[in-house]
Amino acid sequence: MRWQVVLFFSMLSLFYVLGQVSYSVPEEMSKGSLVGNIAQDLGLDLKRLKTGKARLHVGNSAEYIELNKERGLLLIKERIDREALCKQTTPCALHFQMILENPIEFYRITVEIKDINDNAPIFKMKDMVFEISESAVKGSTFILEKALDSDVGINGLKSYLLNRTDNFALKLNDNTDGGTEVEMVLEKPLDREKEDHLTLTLTAVDGGEPQLSGTVQIHITVLDVNDNAPVFTHSTYKSSLMENSSKGTPLITVTAIDKDQGANGLVTYSISNNIEGILDLFEIHETSGEVRLIGNVDYETSKHYQLKIKAKDHGGLSGSSKIMFDITDVNDNSPIIDLMSATQSVLEDSILKTVVAVMNVHDADSDDNGVVKCFLSEDVPFNIESTANGFYSIVTDSDLDRERASEYNITVTCSDEGLPSLSSSVTLTLQISDVNDNAPVFERTSYEAYIVENNTPGLSIFTVKATDADWNQNARVSYILEGSSINGVPVSSYVSVSADSGVIHTLRSFDYEQIKDFQFRVKAQDGGSPPLSSNVTVKIVVQDQNDNPPQILYPVQTGGSLVAEMVPRSADVGYLVTKGTVLCTVTATDADEGSNGKVMYSITNTLDDVPVIFPEVLSEFTDYIQDKEYNDNLTFYLVLALAVVSFLFITCLVVIISVKIYRWRQSRILYHSSLPVIPYYPPRYSDTLGTGALPHVYNYEVCRTTDSRKSDCKFGRAGSQNVLIMDPSSTGTMQRVQSEKIILDEPDSPCPPSPVASLSPYRSQT
Known part of the structure; x- marks a missing residue:
């Protein structure tokens, strides 16, 4: 099956959308089939796909396409049935995005699903039964049930064939709505005395290769003397319907007149639509012609409904009309927030306007009911910005400080402009990653300790203590004795400081008669990169002992x-x-x-x-x-x-x-x-x-x-x-x-x- 890959790049006004690519593939392709080389088509390096954690974002849709990051290919993940996916809608396409992180980028991808001729035309009715009076004049028409073909385009329904055409001919009429009416036209009057029952075969064929077809039997019973068919007062009826209308609501009444007398003039009404689901939504009273709602209509599913109404008298003659219902939208859908990409953590020294999340918001309602505005419902150092129609980014709005707040719960609320307004919310938890921006701070501005002379070397004098407001490695404090000298002797030969605990020990025995006091500096340094430090002065006072005779x-x-x-x-x-x-x-x-x-x-x-x-x-x-x-x-x-x-x-x-x-x-x-x-x-x-x-x-x-x-x-x-x-x-x-x-x-x-x-x-x- 021929399929084409169409690639184009365009610089959009959307800041974060870097390009768009489109492909077309036939339906029913097997799993693992190639859709396209996305890396080549977008000009991306395979390494970028790996480091950027490339992934496909399909939103609420089923995942039919998967990304092979190793080869940069788009492959079929699940078999695609175009009829199940789009029904009669053309063209049928999958819309999704490819997301890259560090930095956050995303590309729009459209994959058009081409129809193949995998569905034959079918008739909903097993048999069509007609009762036709022998007095029916030449040119009388009889509406036949249309066949239904799930395929579209050239693979859809193309024509009808009617065999045994001695008395009848087949006539196809194009409707304004793009459909085709199938009628059986009486070419030669019937003679009940010669033949009171006829069986015809109606065949529907499509235009695919190979051509597929479906058939239905037409059974005609010839009646005696009924020469007037029912005629509706309007060829087309129009009405509007609120989508939240309750079941049982009367909608409209149609009327057909039959000029015959007696039983031949009694008319019965029926809905002749062969569109799937119509009979689950509407019904018509057989004798009064009143149409009622029996199901739930949804503006977001279908904005218009067309009913085929048939009126038939007891003589077998019938007439037809149609009813056009326009569905009026009601604000019955809350905005849907689709979080496309979100960062779990952000550095506290991040620059302003750093993107932490990207989301898509849409409302299935129309007009003002579908207009959505989003805002942050809490006082947080972030702001939400609209980057394109339906796309929003959450960015930093002020300086972050992990020591002031290490985590934020960012609640995004999106509301539409309907009456009453509907809204949806989503909460994003964001961790603030620590940066080494705080130097250790000593508990005191200076320390003074006393020690009696003739002490034992290795004696613990006291402990200096510094704290760091940072976290983890950045808050790990080490203590260092700064180099200095006392009377020409390095201070490191007098005392030592424990790097982990800050405990100061003596390295020698002091003699009050030689040194009464001395001071040095201790540096507290954290484990950040680069490390930060602070200093404190420590004074040691030696106390006299009676250790010298006169x-x-x-x-x-x-x-x-x-x-x-x-x-x-x-x-x-x-x-x-x-x-x-x-x-x-x-x-x-x-x-x-x-x-x-x-x-x-x-x-x-x-x-x-x-x-x-x-x-x-x-x-x-x-x-x-x-x-x-x-x-x-x-x-x-x-x-x-x-x-x-x-x-x-x-x-x-x-x-x-x-x-x-x-x-x-x-x-x-x-x-x-x-x-x-x-x-x-x-x-x-x-x-x-x-x-x-x-x-x-x-x-x-x-x-x-x-x-x-x-x-x-x-x-x-x-x-x-x-x-x-x-x-x-x-x-x-x-x-x-x-x-x-x-x-x-x-x-x-x-x-x-x-x-x-x-x-x-x-x-x-x-």
Whole structure:
């Protein structure tokens, strides 16, 4: 069977329709038969068909055609019966679209179904029966039932043949509606006495190859003397009918008049249409000629109906007329929304007017009842635009933000302009895909943490936390320690940060006396592409521990601190063991701070190892230690303190040597004195058991010679103090005190032996 492929491209006003192609194929082709090479005809690459997920959109129609994306061919999917698909409508065509995505494109495709001669003409009636009076005049006509051929065009019904034409001839009349009336014309009067019954054969043939035909028998009974046939008052009746008219509604009454008398003048009416479905919609009263509606008419199915009415009298004569019904449209169809293509998700940074869906909307009603307008029924950042007659696109209307709304339910409502208006809705769910447009944000603008010195390496200090408003990989936060240095040492050797959790660990043990605090920056970076990041400053404050003992700065400790003297066995009471003069200040410091760096002093008796506490010694220096801040200038102050103390020591030493020469001459006076001398103790000595700091500095002078018998000593004291000399006996104590006070006040007073003492600093407990 010859068939042609007609291809043409045209640039339409519709933005998204890129072309149109038409094919024609014969009906009844087997499955898999080739319709056309759509890829070649549209100039599309086979790769584009695959990547664009090409598919055919047929709407509500059955799928007769399928697309082979591998070869770019249109193939027959199901056998096509043109008569079942279009009935008598010509031309018969399938209309569908081919949809491509990324970007969205679609092409209109029309496949015309050509008729083949696969249906023979048929008569609905098995037999046609006529009763004809013998008095029928020559030229009398008798309407015959027409044959029905489902094929169209050249394959449709072409002509009729009537055999045995002794009395009758066949006459074909063309109607204004394009149909053909078949009449049997009496050519020769009948003679009931010769033949009262005739049987004729009517054959209907089509114009196809091979030619097909159908037959029906005509049985004629010859009646006696009825020479007038019924005649209708109008050859054509016209009426209108609302499509929503209820069953049983009377429509029109027809009338036919027969001039005969008696039984020959009684007329009966019938509908003679052989069009399928007519007898299911209309009926006529046999005797009154009233036509009623017995079914449901649909304007969208058929806009006009034509009824053939036959009036026949009892003598067998008949007349015919026709009724034309125009169906009036009623708004009884809601708009049909056909979602041709829709995107499941769209990026939040999509540009304005990005197409997310394409749909076709149509209403089967006519005029205003079929005019449709569509709109979005919700406040969403999208808009619906009409791209062509019946085609709409949903596009983005403003900027999208997944962090504000991650999903939209877009409801499209389409309403017609009928009264009352009918509408339909469809909801499209659209996901907003995330774009890495948010940097991580720390919970704080800065962090400060405390750690006690001498910590264990690997200790968890605290945790930094940042959050990212994005989703999935774009919201996965990693923590990175930014490169910097502390006193020339990379910060990465001090601390580390866990990339996943943000936990900061120490990598070394800290010493408060070396570093009191330091700071660094931590970067939070997300997993997007490209990644976004933010920074935060972290300050670590090292807290002091009491981990440093006091250090005596002066006097410098060299060798042993004990001095021994030899006393002869024959020495009397009051024998001078040693004498000497030393002026010194004991200075000690502690590297710790606060209460941990507060220094207190005590004298330890090396003989009985009992400590004696001297409070308020070196208070000025202790106050300095408490208030000082450990920094790089500590060395400078320590050197300065040592220089001052050394200067004072040398000065004191020169003064003592000078005084020693003077006192040496008077040493004999005390040497021969027999008064017992009580050892001298500094003022407020008994207060040293308290916890207060020593507020004053005390100097002790000791004079010694190589000959113990010539040694003397002098104890420094406050200006208002007296030396208390205790007599072993309780009597005469006060008198001896007054008398001996004069001797002690003399410059050459001898020094009684005293135990060797040493100064040792100790830490106060608070």
